[in-house]
């Protein structure tokens with residue numbers, strides 16, 4: 156890559172020659188501009204809202220959702236990670252079929268988005284500014300019996316082991332006196348790790364988290380979360396967990412859900428910034444991302460009502476003196492690096 160000084164010099168010489176000369180000498184030449192911000196949302200719960208409230212209506216016919224193709228396009232959000240969320244009520248005998256149903260539902264009704272299944276697909280979406288979707292599993296109980304070759308074909312490479320409750324793999328964040336991973340959970344972690352999966356610790360209770368980091372040396376993320384230093388609830392990450400995710404070369408997606416951001420349950424875009432800032436001040440910006448959880452929570456985040464507000468978050472970071480490099484990392488570059496490596 157050119158240093159800024161070299162790039163500046165080369166532009167001067169190009170601009171004196173005129174467009175035609177530029178094209179004949181170097182057809183790949185691109186005029187200088189500030190490097191575009193790659194925007195990626197690391198967790199949305201759109202499929203859940205579609206299933207609950209709109210059943211058979213395709214994504215491109217739901218203009219009022221917090222995430223739509225047009226809204227993504229309007230601020231160049233090039234990818235969102237859609238959760239295949241399996242409610243705990245299906246855990247056990249019903250979870251495999253529900254996961255199959257969700258996967259088929261996503262393929263059929265997430266219209267208007269390019270389905271990203273490989274690193275190349277993601278690069279293409281970024282290059283062409285074409286909104287794409289990546290799929291992630293939220294509650295992997297069904298993976299015990301599921302035909303995982305279907306997941307590979309759909310580019311699904313991230314598994315969140317639990318939702319809030321207890322499943323056959325371990326305990327989620329709402330289980331009182333939670334225990335670690337079950338034997339079935341540990342076995343599945345080893346199998347999935349061998350198959351190249353990363354894990355999403357977003358809903359995993361602390362004892363299970365400790366088991367997971369002991370068993371798995373590969374990538375680990377928390378796709379949608381806050382930090383306990385600012386909202387001390389089991390759902391959020393402790394300092395040690397943040398450090399563990401960074402050690403595992405993961406990304407921490409800060410959510411817009413007011414319940415994860417403040418103890419009062421009321422939150423604004425400034426609270427999203429505060430959670431970002433706590434990690435940035437403690438650990439730097441290289442593992443921070445955005446994972447809004449749009450369509451997966453009740454209530455409104457004031458100033459961050461839908462995905463178009465991503466650019467307002469950038470403005471707040473700029474006002475606080477964040478370097479452009481850090482802003483780009485947080486808004487999508489960290490997720491890009493993570494998913495491009497995972498989807499090789």
Ligand SMILES: [Zn+2]
Nearest residue numbers: 293357379451
């Ligand atoms: Zn969730």
